[in-house]
Amino acid sequence: MDLIGIALREAWGLVRSGDAELWEIVALSLRLAGWTMGLTLLLGLPAGLFLGFGRFPGRRPLLFLAHVGMGLPPTVVGLWVALLFWRSGPLGELRWIYTPRAMVVAEVILTLPIVVALVATAIESRRAKLLPLLLSLGATPLQMLWLTLREIRLSLLTAVMAGFGRVFSEVGAAMMVGGNIKGETRTMTTAIVLEVSKGQFDRALALSFVLLGVSLAITLLLTAVQRAGGGEGEGGGGMG
Amino acid sequence: MKADSPVVVAEGVGRAVRGRSILDGIDLVVRAGERWGIVGPNGAGKTTLLHLLALLVPPTAGRLAVFGLPAGGRIPVAVRRRLSVVFQDGRLLSGSVLRNVALPLRLRGVPRREARRRAERWLEAFGLLALAGRRAGSLSGGERARLNLARALAVEPELLLLDEPFAAVDASSRKPLQTLLRSIVEREGTTLVLISHDYRDLLALTDQVLVLAGGRAVDRGPTAALWARSSRVQALFPDGFGSIAKAGGPGPATDAAAGVIDEGDEGGR
Ligand SMILES: Nc1ncnc2c1ncn2[C@@H]1O[C@H](COP(=O)(O)OP(=O)(O)O)[C@@H](O)[C@H]1O
Ligand SMILES: [Mg+2]
Numbered sequence: 001m002d003l004i005g006i007a008l009r010e011a012w013g014l015v016r017s018g019d020a021e022l023w024e025i026v027a028l029s030l031r032l033a034g035w036t037m038g039l040t041l042l043l044g045l046p047a048g049l050f051l052g053f054g055r056f057p058g059r060r061p062l063l064f065l066a067h068v069g070m071g072l073p074p075t076v077v078g079l080w081v082a083l084l085f086w087r088s089g090p091l092g093e094l095r096w097i098y099t100p101r102a103m104v105v106a107e108v109i110l111t112l113p114i115v116v117a118l119v120a121t122a123i124e125s126r127r128a129k130l131l132p133l134l135l136s137l138g139a140t141p142l143q144m145l146w147l148t149l150r151e152i153r154l155s156l157l158t159a160v161m162a163g164f165g166r167v168f169s170e171v172g173a174a175m176m177v178g179g180n181i182k183g184e185t186r187t188m189t190t191a192i193v194l195e196v197s198k199g200q201f202d203r204a205l206a207l208s209f210v211l212l213g214v215s216l217a218i219t220l221l222l223t224a225v226q227r228a229g230g231g232e233g234e235g236g237g238g239m240g
Numbered sequence: 241m242k243a244d245s246p247v248v249v250a251e252g253v254g255r256a257v258r259g260r261s262i263l264d265g266i267d268l269v270v271r272a273g274e275r276w277g278i279v280g281p282n283g284a285g286k287t288t289l290l291h292l293l294a295l296l297v298p299p300t301a302g303r304l305a306v307f308g309l310p311a312g313g314r315i316p317v318a319v320r321r322r323l324s325v326v327f328q329d330g331r332l333l334s335g336s337v338l339r340n341v342a343l344p345l346r347l348r349g350v351p352r353r354e355a356r357r358r359a360e361r362w363l364e365a366f367g368l369l370a371l372a373g374r375r376a377g378s379l380s381g382g383e384r385a386r387l388n389l390a391r392a393l394a395v396e397p398e399l400l401l402l403d404e405p406f407a408a409v410d411a412s413s414r415k416p417l418q419t420l421l422r423s424i425v426e427r428e429g430t431t432l433v434l435i436s437h438d439y440r441d442l443l444a445l446t447d448q449v450l451v452l453a454g455g456r457a458v459d460r461g462p463t464a465a466l467w468a469r470s471s472r473v474q475a476l477f478p479d480g481f482g483s484i485a486k487a488g489g490p491g492p493a494t495d496a497a498a499g500v501i502d503e504g505d506e507g508g509r
Contacts, residue, residue: 132296133331137344138321138395147343151334 007205014206021182022207026214029187032100032174033167036107040163044112045156048119049145053127063120069113074106075172081106082176098179103187106173111163118162122155123148157226161219168215188214245272247307247399247431248293254301254455255288262288263455265302272398275425275432277442277463279476280452286435287328289452290403293433294325306399321348324397326388326405328435330381337379338363338372341391348395359394365420366390381408386417393424399431406441418444439467439481449473 014022051063083089085097085105096102130151134144149156171189178185180194188211195204248270255263263285270276278286291297295306295315304311309319324344332340341359346352363369366386371379379387385408392400406414422445425432436442442449442463449466451459451473459472466473467481 129327129329129331132291132294132325133327133333135296135320136294136323136325136327137391138317138347140317140347143347147333 003201004205007202008209010202011206011209015210022210024183025186025188025191025207026210028100028185029168029189029211030214032103032107032187033164035100035104036111036167037160037163039104039108040111040115041160043108044115044159045119045149047112048116049123049148051116051120052123063117066113066117066120070117072110072113073172074110074166074170074174075176077106077109078173078176081109081173085177097177098181098185100178100185103174103178103185106177107167107170110170110173111166114162114166115159118155118159119152122152126151154226157222161222164218164222165215168211168218246270246305247272247274248433249305250292250299250302251304252302253292253299253304255285255292255297256300261455263292263299266457268450268457270431270433272431273429274448275446276434277446277449278433278435278452279437279439279442279449279473281476284452285455286452287403288455290325290401290433290435293399294323294401295320296325321395322397323399323401324392324395326392326402328403328407330384330388330408332376332379332384332387335376336372337368337374337376337387340376340387341394344391344395362390362394363387365424382410382413385409389417389421396428397430400425400433402432402434404435404437407437414438414441415444421445439473439477443467443481451476 051059051066081102082097084091085094085102086092087095087097089097094101096105126148130148131144134147139147169189171187171193174180174185174187175190175193178187178190180186180190186194188207192204192207192211195201195207246269248268250266250268253263253266253268254261266289268276278289280286288297292299292304292311293306295309295311298312307319307322309315333343338356338359341362342352342355345355345358350358360369360372363372366389368383368386368390371383376384376387385405389402389405392402406417409417418441424430425445432445434441434445446463449460449463450457451466451470453472459466459470461470
């Protein structure tokens with residue numbers, strides 16, 4: 001099949017020529033993922049810490065909910081968020097439908113459970129041994145928080161990578177909430193869907209290779225961050 | 241701390257978990273500079289008592305004061321920083337060997353360079369300086385035991401609480417380690433509470449011994465004299481000083497092989 005060969009050449013051509021539309025799409029996807037993960041960590045880290053450390057009734061159901069949320073179908077979330085921001089919907093006044101803002105909202109809903117569940121379970125599995133140790137080492141509550149985050153940093157990184165992966169791979173929510181508007185809300189995945197629907201398989205394949213490349217680059221970057229983070233102590237290696 | 245002033249005062253201290261009594265009616269006064277050993281069969285409540293003294297769990301009965309502070313309420317971090325613990329399972333933090341020793345100093349506000357310098361000194365004392373840059377998780381059982389001791393001592397605690405610290409140390413390294421620990425504790429006037437399954441550790445390091453069985457204090461006395469007179473103590477070590485009878489409840493003799501609290505640890509015991 002020659003299609004792949006053509007697509008590869010096309011992809012390379014697109015990348016090399018600095019195709020403006022392509023880079024617009026890639027840039028929007030990256031910005032979307034960046035904002036999403038920023039907000040998700042901002043909300044999910046405290047929530048995960050609370051669920052992991054807390055001892056209160058309803059903790060188990062909440063954790064269960066987070067685990068269920070990890071598998072929420074993007075199309076369903078997209079539908080809810082679209083209805084929420086629909087012109088006549090409850091938040092229609094904001095005029096966020098078909099804007100990157102509404103997309104970020106949908107993607108945060110999709111990635112938040114991942115961060116909350118992974119952080120909470122990472123803490124849960126360590127707290128019985130870790131907390132007495134940190135107390136006995138003379139840590140203040142704030143120091144305990146920081147040291148705990150350090151001990152679970154591998155889980156944190158996994159959560160961030162999984163979050164990026166989810167934003168980059170899902171198409172249902174981005175399509176429904178963003179509307180796939182050229183130059184405004186078109187992401188790599190929605191662009192691929194569009195090219196395929198137009199019968200432009202070579203362009204779709206080219207985009208798919210770029211998407212794979214970007215995903216790979218981000219994973220490599222985060223892995224490198226993890227490696228470097230391992231040495232941030234007093235000169236020692238990574239995690240055990 | 242003035243010699244003779246009480247570091248630990250326990251009056252009828254008990255601890256129950258989910259209605260089940262683990263410790264009951266423990267009376268114990270440990271004065272500054274005293275060195276106490278605790279023996280007893282598995283499941284006697286030794287570790288639980290040590291955790292009580294370390295202010296890690298509150299008593300559910302009786303009265304306990306450590307450094308004059310009643311246990312049970314909120315414990316100021318300044319009080320915690322006067323004591324050190326070596327846990328039975330030898331808990332280490334991720335990162336390097338050096339980090340593990342320097343960290344408690346850093347937590348106390350010791351500047352980075354100074355903490356590093358002091359940590360290296362303690363690592364050297366325990367023969368670990370060559371391993372300073374190694375991942376703590378990669379150490380052998382014996383090295384881990386020495387790292388735990390080095391970390392506990394580096395903060396120069398007034399009260400040192402050791403839960404079977406030599407369990408993973410092989411017979412030939414035990415004696416030098418005892419000698420080293422003894423010299424440090426004597427030099428610093430450290431108050432010591434040591435749990436051991438080997439009466440030789442207690443003979444080498446402690447002056448008084450408390451015998452626990454079934455959560456109760458069943459005997460106590462000067463370390464050497466107690467061995468000579470207490471049939472209870474002798475019964476614990478039917479093969480001589482070094483092995484403890486499996487008289488007590490179920491459970492492994494020691495958890496010392498358990499490792500660094502790291503990502504792979506499913507912990508939560
Ligand atoms: N957190 C806990 N919850 C329930 N039971 C416990 C807990 N900690 C200890 N125990 C029980 O209390 C008894 C004494 O335990 P421990 O203090 O570890 O004994 P030792 O150190 O003398 O072997 C054991 O039967 C143990 O199973
Ligand atoms: Mg024990």
